[in-house]
Amino acid sequence: MTRVTALVTGCAGFIGSTLVDHLLEDGHTVIGVDNLRTGNLDNMSLAVKNSRFKFIEKDICKEDWGSRIRAEVDIIYHLAAISSVKLSVENPLLVHRNNVGSTMNVLEMARIKDVRRVLFSSSAAVYGNPTEIPISEDTPVAPLSPYAASKIAAENYMRAYSRTYDLESVVLRYFNIYGPRQAYSEYSGVVSIFINQALAGLPIIVDGDGTQTRSFLHVDDTVRATRLAGDTAAAAGVTMNICGEESVSINRIAEQVVKSVREAKSEIVHGPARVGDVRHSLGRMAKAHEVLGFTPSVSLDAGLAETVEWYRNLLKS
Numbered sequence: 001m002t003r004v005t006a007l008v009t010g011c012a013g014f015i016g017s018t019l020v021d022h023l024l025e026d027g028h029t030v031i032g033v034d035n036l037r038t039g040n041l042d043n044m045s046l047a048v049k050n051s052r053f054k055f056i057e058k059d060i061c062k063e064d065w066g067s068r069i070r071a072e073v074d075i076i077y078h079l080a081a082i083s084s085v086k087l088s089v090e091n092p093l094l095v096h097r098n099n100v101g102s103t104m105n106v107l108e109m110a111r112i113k114d115v116r117r118v119l120f121s122s123s124a125a126v127y128g129n130p131t132e133i134p135i136s137e138d139t140p141v142a143p144l145s146p147y148a149a150s151k152i153a154a155e156n157y158m159r160a161y162s163r164t165y166d167l168e169s170v171v172l173r174y175f176n177i178y179g180p181r182q183a184y185s186e187y188s189g190v191v192s193i194f195i196n197q198a199l200a201g202l203p204i205i206v207d208g209d210g211t212q213t214r215s216f217l218h219v220d221d222t223v224r225a226t227r228l229a230g231d232t233a234a235a236a237g238v239t240m241n242i243c244g245e246e247s248v249s250i251n252r253i254a255e256q257v258v259k260s261v262r263e264a265k266s267e268i269v270h271g272p273a274r275v276g277d278v279r280h281s282l283g284r285m286a287k288a289h290e291v292l293g294f295t296p297s298v299s300l301d302a303g304l305a306e307t308v309e310w311y312r313n314l315l316k317s
């Protein structure tokens, strides 16, 4: 395997920090950039002990964000973003500036420094309420939230830079990713919210009637797909869904969490539906399978049980 120097934006976040650990484990050199907006230094506790890792605390919306990077970078994994649909509805301008502006700055640095490949973490949110299920990459995009619109704009800049400047771009449309290190707040993912409510002995609050469905993918599978997309020559210029293989209702997630958190028999209650939320989201993963040879390996029940244990230990520490 060729060792590379990889730049990871959003390196202190949930998926970014897991990616950093995997890249370091395989002997690569990693420069990580994060402004710690939602990221957490604890997520990098393993990485910072490694001499092949360098952390730069910086806001990548600032044009000079790359000024401290002297090394030649082979590949950029651009994961930094404000990833909350809810926050984008409350403050669309903030999310636009952060998600689109940062992508422009990353692409500019790639262009100027002659970086070979840039990967971008887009989202299933771009499909809105899809016209077909399962959703393929050819399903029309139809943003329901400013967050989704920011991802489409950033995707388009990726494609434009790729065509104009001969840069290899790869767009990964992540669906619902869950697992250890996902932050817990009212803005975070449903799995981390439900687990933390249950561990605190609080009722689990399902937004809407809970029959809305998603395809969940464990963070380790997500990182494996992302690494394959970074390493596979044929992935250049491709947009791919990265998702779980089954459609799961939010009610089922709530029930499974109650089962896994054995000590607290939380009640499941229903609140108002979220603005900008899509009803159903199940991706077709044929392209990731065909181009990368990727198939998920962590089952939902095993992944949820492991994630519950992780939060349980976190609360004890």
Ligand SMILES: NC(=O)c1ccc[n+]([C@@H]2O[C@H](COP(=O)([O-])OP(=O)(O)OC[C@H]3O[C@@H](n4cnc5c(N)ncnc54)[C@H](O)[C@@H]3O)[C@@H](O)[C@H]2O)c1
Pocket (backbone or CB within 6 Å): 009, 010, 011, 012, 013, 014, 015, 016, 033, 034, 035, 036, 037, 038, 039, 040, 058, 059, 060, 061, 078, 079, 080, 081, 082, 083, 098, 102, 121, 122, 123, 124, 173, 174, 175, 176, 177, 178, 183, 189
């Ligand atoms: N988690 C999911 O289910 C999911 C689904 C679809 C897409 N995504 C995308 O994957 C990426 C990673 O998501 P995550 O769940 O790990 O989110 P996260 O919030 O844990 O990580 C994002 C990281 O980016 C950093 N960041 C944000 N703006 C920045 C800026 N201007 N400068 C520097 N750092 C900045 C944050 O501090 C954080 O550490 C995001 O682009 C997100 O939109 C995630």
